[in-house]
Amino acid sequence: MANQYSLYWRGNIGMATPWSWLLFILGLLAAIPSALATVQASFERTTVTQGETVTLLLEIDAQANDAGLDLTPLEQDFTILGRQVNTQLQLINGKPSAQTQWRIELEPKQVGLLQVPSLRIGVEQTQPLTLLVQPPTNADAQQPAADLFIEVQAEPLDPYVQAQVQYTVRLFFAVPLLEGSLAAPSPPNAVVERLGEDVRFQTQRDGRRYQVIERRYALFAQRSGTLTIPALNFEGRIADNNQGSLFSRGRRIKRSSDPMILDVRPRPAASVGPYWLPSAALSLQDVWSQHPPQFRVGEPITRTLRLEARGLSKSQLPELTWPNFDWARFYPDQPVTENSIDGQWLMSRREQSIALVPTRAGRFTFPEVQLDWWDTQQDKPRTAVLPALDIEVLPALNPGQPPVPVQSDTQLLEQQPDQTEYKRTTADAFWPSVAMSLLLAWLVTLYAWWRSNKNRRVSEPARQTVDSIPTNARAAKRAVQHACAANDPVATAQALLAWASALWPNQPARHLGALAARLDPQAGALVRGLDRVLYAPTPTTWDGQSLWQVVQRGLPLQRPKSEIQSALAPLYPERR
Structure with a gap:
C-alpha cells in the first residue's frame, strides 16, 4: 500500500487566501458522484441476549453528511440509544480520499432472528443484515445482583487437539469502574491468541443495568486429554457511594471467574496425509x-x-x-x-x-x-x-537477434507511461478532474505564498534532477549487462552490488540477500538464485539473460505491503 498522508492544517485561516481554496476544494470532493463510493454495514456481535445492547457499524468510502443517514427502518425492532460519526480525510498516492464511519448503539425490542433492512446514506444503500436475539438463560436470571462479576465461555468444550477454541471473557459492572486489570488466560500446554479489540455493550441482569466489556481469545490445545483453563482474576477500583468525599479513590475490588475444563480429542484415525490441519x-x-x-x-x-x-x-x-x-x-x-x-x-x-x-x-x-x-x-x-x-x-522470440539496446537511467526516468484509451461518462470524468485541478492550483498558490515568507532564510537546495543521477550508476548497469551476456555469475554479482550502491549511497546493499529483499518477487527470486549459484558446493552453469531481461529497465523495487494488525488496547490503564 502506498504511503498515506493525513490532510490537516494549522494556523489562522483568515491570514492567507490559500485556505479558502482548501475549503472550496473539499466541497468539490464531497460532490464527486456517489457511484465511486462503497458502503459496508456490520454488527460488532451477531448474537446477543435479550436486554443486551449491540453496536451497528456503517462505513462509506466518501465524505458524507450525518443528516443523510436514515435510521427510520431500525425503529420497528430496535431502540436507538445513540450514534457517533467520524470522518477521515487523507491523501493516498496524491489522490484525495475520505471515509465516514457511524457507530449506532441499539437495543433489540424482541427475541428471535431479526432482519435488519437496508439503510440509506444519501443515494447509497447498505446490504441487509440479520441479528440473533436469544432469550435469557436460567443462569442469567439467577445471577446475583453483584456490583461486578466475570463470565467465561468456551466453544467447543470437546475440541480436537490443535483446533481453535473460541474463549470469551465478559466483565459485568453496575457501578462506575475507576481502574482495573484483567488477567489473560494461560492454560498449560496451550497456545493463546488475542482476537481484536474489546467489545462494549449494555445488558440487564436480575433487575440491574450492567456495562459489559467482552474480550475474545483463540485457544489451541497442544495435547489431547483434559485441559483446565484456570480462573481469570480481576483487580481494580469501583466508585463507592458510601464514601461521601468528592476526592475518594473508590473501593478496591477483586473478582475471579470460574475455571473451565475442556475434553481435548486426539487426531482421528480417519485423518490422512502428512499434516494435521x-x-x-x-x-x-x-x-x-x-x-x-x-x-x-x-x-x-x-x-x-x-x-x-x-x-x-x-x-x-x-x-x-x-x-x-x-x-x-x-x-x-x-x-x-x-x-x-x-x-x-x-x-x-x-x-x-x-x-x-x-x-x-x-x-x-x-x-x-x-x-x-x-x-x-x-x-x-x-x-x-x-x-x-x-x-x-x-520458442524464444528471434533467438539469433542481438540484445536489445540498453536505455540509460536518464531515458528510463524521462520515459512517459503508455497512453491507454478508455471511455467514461461525463459525470464520472468532470467532477474528479475539476477537483484535482483546483487542488493542484491551491498547492501552487500555497507554495508561492510560503516562498514569499522565506526571503530571510537560506535558499532551499536545488532539487535533484534526472541529470544528477551519478554516472557510476550507468557504468555499473552496463557492467551488469556485459556480465549477464557472458553468463558470469561472479562479475554479475559484483556489478549488481555496485549498481545498488550507486543508486542508494546512504543505504547500500552489502550482499545479494539484502538487495533481493528490496526488489519485487520476480527480480528478488532471480537474485537469490544467483546467490545460490555463487555458493553451490559444485560448479554450476548460470544463464544471465533471464536476470538481464528483468533488470534492464531498472531495478524493480518491492512495493510496500501493509501489515494486518489488530489494536490490542488494555481494558483500563493499569496503576504503576
Whole structure:
C-alpha cells in the first residue's frame, strides 16, 4: 500500500487566501458522484441476549453528511440509544480520499432472528443484515445482583487437539469502574491468541443495568486429554457511594471467574496425509504474474500458491512442495505468512512464490496439488485440490537477434507511461478532474505564498534532477549487462552490488540477500538464485539473460505491503 498522508492544517485561516481554496476544494470532493463510493454495514456481535445492547457499524468510502443517514427502518425492532460519526480525510498516492464511519448503539425490542433492512446514506444503500436475539438463560436470571462479576465461555468444550477454541471473557459492572486489570488466560500446554479489540455493550441482569466489556481469545490445545483453563482474576477500583468525599479513590475490588475444563480429542484415525490441519474452512489457489499465463523460452514468469485457513495460526500452515522439471529453471522466493481476525476466528494465510524460466519449448504439465485437512464444522476429512495445468512453452522470440539496446537511467526516468484509451461518462470524468485541478492550483498558490515568507532564510537546495543521477550508476548497469551476456555469475554479482550502491549511497546493499529483499518477487527470486549459484558446493552453469531481461529497465523495487494488525488496547490503564 502506498504511503498515506493525513490532510490537516494549522494556523489562522483568515491570514492567507490559500485556505479558502482548501475549503472550496473539499466541497468539490464531497460532490464527486456517489457511484465511486462503497458502503459496508456490520454488527460488532451477531448474537446477543435479550436486554443486551449491540453496536451497528456503517462505513462509506466518501465524505458524507450525518443528516443523510436514515435510521427510520431500525425503529420497528430496535431502540436507538445513540450514534457517533467520524470522518477521515487523507491523501493516498496524491489522490484525495475520505471515509465516514457511524457507530449506532441499539437495543433489540424482541427475541428471535431479526432482519435488519437496508439503510440509506444519501443515494447509497447498505446490504441487509440479520441479528440473533436469544432469550435469557436460567443462569442469567439467577445471577446475583453483584456490583461486578466475570463470565467465561468456551466453544467447543470437546475440541480436537490443535483446533481453535473460541474463549470469551465478559466483565459485568453496575457501578462506575475507576481502574482495573484483567488477567489473560494461560492454560498449560496451550497456545493463546488475542482476537481484536474489546467489545462494549449494555445488558440487564436480575433487575440491574450492567456495562459489559467482552474480550475474545483463540485457544489451541497442544495435547489431547483434559485441559483446565484456570480462573481469570480481576483487580481494580469501583466508585463507592458510601464514601461521601468528592476526592475518594473508590473501593478496591477483586473478582475471579470460574475455571473451565475442556475434553481435548486426539487426531482421528480417519485423518490422512502428512499434516494435521483441523480447520473450519481451508482454501488453496494459485495466482500467476500474467493472466492468462504465457510461457516462452527464456522469459521468466511467477506462480504464487496461496493457502488460507480459518481457525488455524500461520505457524500451523505447512510448506507447499514444488516438483522438479527438466524443462525450466526455478527460483523460489521466501514464503509470506500472516494472521488476521474475522469475527471470533483466527484467519491465517501462507503465500509461496516461485519464478520459473522455461529452457525449451514443448507441451508440459504442472501436476495436481493436493492438501488433506480436517473439517471441524462437519467433523470429517476433506482435500483441497489445485487441478493439473497443461501448458505450452513457445520458442524464444528471434533467438539469433542481438540484445536489445540498453536505455540509460536518464531515458528510463524521462520515459512517459503508455497512453491507454478508455471511455467514461461525463459525470464520472468532470467532477474528479475539476477537483484535482483546483487542488493542484491551491498547492501552487500555497507554495508561492510560503516562498514569499522565506526571503530571510537560506535558499532551499536545488532539487535533484534526472541529470544528477551519478554516472557510476550507468557504468555499473552496463557492467551488469556485459556480465549477464557472458553468463558470469561472479562479475554479475559484483556489478549488481555496485549498481545498488550507486543508486542508494546512504543505504547500500552489502550482499545479494539484502538487495533481493528490496526488489519485487520476480527480480528478488532471480537474485537469490544467483546467490545460490555463487555458493553451490559444485560448479554450476548460470544463464544471465533471464536476470538481464528483468533488470534492464531498472531495478524493480518491492512495493510496500501493509501489515494486518489488530489494536490490542488494555481494558483500563493499569496503576504503576
